[in-house]
Amino acid sequence: LASERFGNAWMYLTLCFRALCCKGPPPPRPEYDVVCIGLTGAGKTSLLSRLCSEGSEGIVPTTGFSIKAVPFPNAILNVKELGGADNIKKYWSRYYQGSQGVVFVLDSASSDEDLEAARNELHSALQHPQLCTLPFLILANHQDKPAARTPTR
Numbered sequence: 001l002a003s004e005r006f007g008n009a010w011m012y013l014t015l016c017f018r019a020l021c022c023k024g025p026p027p028p029r030p031e032y033d034v035v036c037i038g039l040t041g042a043g044k045t046s047l048l049s050r051l052c053s054e055g056s057e058g059i060v061p062t063t064g065f066s067i068k069a070v071p072f073p074n075a076i077l078n079v080k081e082l083g084g085a086d087n088i089k090k091y092w093s094r095y096y097q098g099s100q101g102v103v104f105v106l107d108s109a110s111s112d113e114d115l116e117a118a119r120n121e122l123h124s125a126l127q128h129p130q131l132c133t134l135p136f137l138i139l140a141n142h143q144d145k146p147a148a149r150t151p152t153r
């Protein structure tokens, strides 16, 4: 009886070991390089922090640029956020090389003047030879504010 029990336990352990170890590692998720642009305060860092399930406390204006790996179930996006300050915007295009997608974030509750500035930046990004053929997402952020424009306005 004891040896029968031992045999059953051994078989069970073998099955568990096979189930755990013979599956092999999960297939690697493809990675894509994405550039995230928009004026300062549009909400680029907040968006990326939210997508990475991080808190939004302590977000400070991005000087220069930062890179975040944003995990999705079927892919990982390596998103490069380019700071939106005037002295950094002029260097955006230097960081476009190798991008496979673009996210443009805008503050839809900002002043007409700032919205116009965002429109100009958006248009030059859309026309840039390294970006014009890429998938392009425009995120009209700050939709919770009463002054937010709708897509048609």
Ligand SMILES: Nc1nc2c(ncn2[C@@H]2O[C@H](COP(=O)(O)OP(=O)(O)O)[C@@H](O)[C@H]2O)c(=O)[nH]1
Residues within 6 Å of the ligand: 038, 039, 040, 041, 042, 043, 044, 045, 046, 047, 056, 059, 060, 061, 062, 084, 105, 141, 142, 143, 144, 145
């Ligand atoms: N009310 C509101 N505030 C936001 C939204 N997105 C970002 N913010 C705030 O706007 C400020 C600038 O955000 P940040 O992510 O640093 O903008 P960035 O300069 O584009 O990276 C922060 O205080 C955020 O908490 C939004 O959709 N609604």
Ligand SMILES: [Mg+2]
Residues within 6 Å of the ligand: 044, 045, 046, 060, 061, 062, 081, 083
């Ligand atoms: Mg930022």
